[in-house]
Amino acid sequence: MDATPRPARLAVGVISAGRVGSVLGAALARSGHLVASVSAVSRDSLCRAEELLPDVPVLPPPDVAASADLVLLAVPDDELAGLVRGLVATDSVRPGQIVVHTSGAHGVEVLAPAARAGALCVALHPVMTFTGRSEDVQRLTACSVGITAADGDEAAWHVGEALVVEMSAEPVRVPETARPLYHAALAHGANHLITLVADCADTLRAAGVQDAERVLGPLLSAALDNVLRHGDRALTGPVARGDAGTVAKHLAVLADSPTLPAYRALARRTADRASAAGLLKADLAADVRSTLDEEQA
The missing domain is CATH 1.10.1040 (N-(1-d-carboxylethyl)-l-norvaline Dehydrogenase; domain 2)
Known part of the structure; x- marks a missing residue:
């Protein structure tokens, strides 16, 4: 994977600061990207954002997405489709953005509205359990990450792989049809x-x-x-x-x-x-x- 091109420094928007989103946001910041904003509602998520993403503004999801080059969607499986539709409906997704979700159960089909809006879409699922604490950022360097992009979209596959390598994890390609299995x-x-x-x-x-x-x-x-x-x-x-x-x-x-x-x-x-x-x-x-x-x- 040494030949994988490195993405430019990106402004990252994290939706939301759950156990996974806060850790991946911190890992991306450690690799040189800028976490520009994060969404958080519950007391626990606000505490995680304060600990792992200090001084990062807490904003509503549409504002987080609108200001980001890379939108990281780290919400429960059943909320993902509705969130994507909502972001597109509020014009928070634009051509050229990278939209990534972290669900293991979904591939990139769930991101289809964002793709139609011109975003480059990737599914990145870290194969580990998360506590939402700082030690998870280090544990991430020893795990694999399941990557799914649309068939034939090599640019999306390569961007996903590059992001995973930047976080010092191991990228594993998983075709869309194989994602549930x-x-x-x-x-x-x-x-x-x-x-x-x-x-x-x-x-x-x-x-x-x-x-x-x-x-x-x-x-x-x-x-x-x-x-x-x-x-x-x-x-x-x-x-x-x-x-x-x-x-x-x-x-x-x-x-x-x-x-x-x-x-x-x-x-x-x-x-x-x-x-x-x-x-x-x-x-x-x-x-x-x-x-x-x-x-x-």
Whole structure:
């Protein structure tokens, strides 16, 4: 990516100063751009703007967009389409502007009204979770950013890549048609991982283990590292070994737990992956699946 052209110093307008917008605004400022204005309504967003974008004027969204070369739209997925239509209707978008949104679920089709107004449109989705604090700006340098631009619009693709490289992140091209599947994969991994870990901690506390997070930390960190390095070859535990008796004991002690349906579903999926990877023999896989089915009945 060293050959990617660097955009000129841009006046950036951030709509709004949520966890993502405030951090990306700070990252763009650190890379040499000028954050000219930001929109913020809630007390939390005003505090984030004050901390991460100090001395930046807080203005209504149309004013933020109208004064910017680069308009950064960092609003919830369901608000994005209406915001874009509103900015265009108020003549806040002009030819030659760069309009970027940060939604993972959307590609650039949602920005079509801005594109028709003459703006260069790009979707930039950082693949990380945000706290909205200053350490996120540094964490951004270790993450990938999913980029989507219109098919054939190489100028938009290159501008998106250049902005990502300027923030010291890694650009990854995601076609418009693949955007929902891309986002589903990330949500399944990150969001459901949090639910899974929280359920594990609750179950450990039910077993009398007080410092559950400290117990889980090394185990889960090693498991994550192993699967990222080795894929299905990292599978361990009673399901991957075909130890149906242990699985039956787990199902019994989890009988009254809200964790049981997730345990059962993930055990089945683990058996499928272990079988496909050649780790679990067919007869033992059948025993595990039979145990899971019998316990449910």
